[in-house]
Amino acid sequence: MSLVGWLFAAALALCALAAIGGLVWPRSWVAGAGTVAAGLAAATAGVASVVGSRWSAWLPDVLPLAGVRLSIDPLAGLFMAVTGGVSVCVAVYGIGYARTPGHRLDSRGVQAAVPLFVGAMVLVPAAASVSTLLLAWELMALTSLLLVLAEHRRRAEVGRAGLWYAVMTHLGFAAILAGLALFAAGAAGESFDQLRAAELPPGLRNAVFVVTLAGFTSKAGIVPLHVWLPRAHPEAPSHVSALMSAAMVNMGCYGIVRVGLDLLGGGPAWWWLVVLAAGALSALYGILQAVVTSDLKRLLAYSTTENMGLVLVGVGAAGFFAASRAPALAGLALTAALLHVVNHAGFKTLLFLAAGSVLRATGARDLDALGGLRARMPHTTVLFAIGALCASALPPGNAFVSEWLLLQSLIRVSPLSGVAGAVTMPLAVAVIALSAGLAVATFVKAFGVGFLARPRGVGAERATESPPSMLAGMGLAAVACLALAVVPALALPAVGSAAAVAFPQTPPGLVSGAVTLALAGVRGVLSPLLIAGSLVVALVAVLGTVRLLAARRARRVARLWDCGAGPMSARMEYTATSFAEPLQRVFDDVLAPETDVDVTPARESAYLVERVAFHARVPDRVERRLYAPLLAAVDGVGRSVRGLANGSVHRYLAYGFYALIGMLVVLAVLR
């Protein structure tokens, strides 16, 4: 067994140990320490496999019939490393977070489920056969479902969110199961090697791709299958939200890359245009919902939809370029997409953990009730600011680097590659640009309204800083984000070798350079380190000049401009809702916001108003238009066939009899 194998086995064993430890001795540091060690082992295993050592194993006795097949190549290693890294930050954070009074997160169940969830996520990319993958996938779904439901006794919404999540994730599982079963049946074998070697008829290949795509996009939170995300993420405990949003949704992208590009070996251009369109739609829809919502964790969940959409734009572009015989561009686009997965994992971990700290300190997720945390939670404020900078794709943040790479690959489409590319890629660039612009507005809102100015609610007024372990967990994530932002060359070789698994014919060295990123064959360069450095130099220069020139140094505290009307109260501040109002108005047709003005006249006269109530909300339109009618139809069918089941045993026996007869008739006719 190679080093990767040992580390991988150690990671799984440590997860199991931590779970048992959590069951036996439910102290948060027991399971936490175990999960940290497991995360470290998984991250090291991932890095080692990306560097070049592969490992595979067949354990025929572990499972009946199929056995367990495992294999770790650079693509699997990259996702394993991301999961491991996220788990370390989350586990460190969880030690303090689980002790939050009143949340009951240090119960045996939660303590044991976290390491199991981490273990399942480490197992998914390592799976090398259909049955192993499905098993790990289901384990991941079940453990995460348990964790989403952790606080179901405290809030009724948790139960509903859990129901949505359970249904969506199992529908997705059923789609993946059906698709991969079709694939395995056609290939006459279920190990990934057999699937790779199989020669399937085009119709079957299309069916396999489309059905698995539906399953994987439901896990990645892609529109229109995203509805569980903005429900489950806010209701889950925050460190679980971070795990789900930064590590679990990645598995959807992993599945698309693994099945579509690796196992099926690419496909016709339309497959990838569908992926690209789904990604672009999610990016826009996700960020539009994020910019108008005022619930901090819901905002972050929608931002996950946006970022997974951007990743799928990259994956779709990669597949499209490969189909139109541009291997260098395909490699570049996939590298950009995978780098964005890594970067997104970094900043989303940080942001969800910081949101958890805010929730713990204030008891509020609603931005309209927050504010003033800068003075009360100074460290969390700085950490959230770093995360927000990274998430808004501005330099010197890490998402800027991956979006830059993605744009570089998209705008390099050759006009000769056909009309499809010439029409799609400019639109994709426009979508990325608009989503980047809206992401800036979203995170300025989240940080500016949530943390700056004065507190808008009682909870925010009483907030205190989080305990050291929580700060340490967030600090680790922030350091990772900044490192990725300033020296992306740390991650680029790993990402490049992962992309090479899907495109073995890619020329090496597409993106090179330690300080300055140079793209092969073009003059497009970017140096995040130099940008950050020159920003610092310019800041120091400006500060020095101001100090030199300004005649008086002492700062005087003065009243705010209140139009002469006396001191202003916190109710006069701009809120998240009012901040987003112009954008909501601009995108009125897409968002379809609902406003409701309720005027109660006084009893004496209809012209005297006693009370005016105003409600405004922006419902998820996809949910409203697509799911509500669907659920109503299912409900209606259920009601209308209620007459068939009236409780009479004779009737049920007759149904069974007729069904058997009918089956026999069908078989007799068909055979």
Place this chain on the structure above:
Amino acid sequence: MITPVQVAVQITVQIVLVVAGAPLLTGMMRQVRARLEGRAGAGVLQPWRDLRKLARKEPITPQGTGWVFRLAPLVAAATVLVVAAVVPLTGTTSPLAGVGDLFAVVALLALGSVALALGGLDTGTAFGGMGASREMTVLALVEPTILMSIFALSVRVGSTNLGAIVTRTAEDPLDVVSPVSLFAAAALAIVTIAETGRIPMDNPATHLELTMIHEAMVLEYAGPDLALIEWASAARLGVLLGLLASLFAPWGIAGVGAGLAAVALAALILVIKVAVLGALLAAGEVFMAKLRLFRVPELLAGSFLMALLAVSASFFLG
């Protein structure tokens, strides 16, 4: 080959031009407006006098503001400085070509806006929030136009490198009148107006808080902080006009390995070009009123359409 001395000279020239020239540009534009409106005007040097006066005043910290409020003007000024050093204003090889391309320039300018918006939100007044919200709305809507224009310009060259785009246009002057360039120029001109808060997007001279965008955001700043912000917004206008001049009228720009004399000449020509553009902008403002805030997206949609046409033209007209 470009030597370190040349790089240093070019950076110094560009930064000095932007630092010293930006307030003069503002002064010149105000003077043009004043003369066209039949006023005497305060003179071209007035912005510099204002800056000097502001710098001598006592720095003020409004109650309840913190490090974000203090840091915002510094970041806004620093981003403009970095952009001034990165873009090719006087020579085709941008002095810090390795740092970033057109995307990076756009993102750095956006970072400056974000810093000021957070400064506005940190005050906790309705005006600060209102300005920040509007500024972010405009920024979000401007972004697609900018990136599409970059796309259109980069198709010919196969690179988003600013130096490469400028060199190509300088070598082939007929490119300037191609549909791609014309559409992209129109789109970027509208974007420049939006990014710098000029009429018809925003009125830099307004005194009515409810119609303000940029001015509402920086309402609480005073003294040296305000001086920095005023300088930064002037420099932003100067850099963007210079960039427009370099992209669409790169005549007289110093080529690779040009001597000091060529750089000096290029600097002189740049000053003239930016002055002409500024005067045109100011003259245009005299005949226009500020748009209602919710009409602004329509104008930006128009500019986006032009950028899209530019991209299509670059693909289908070759």
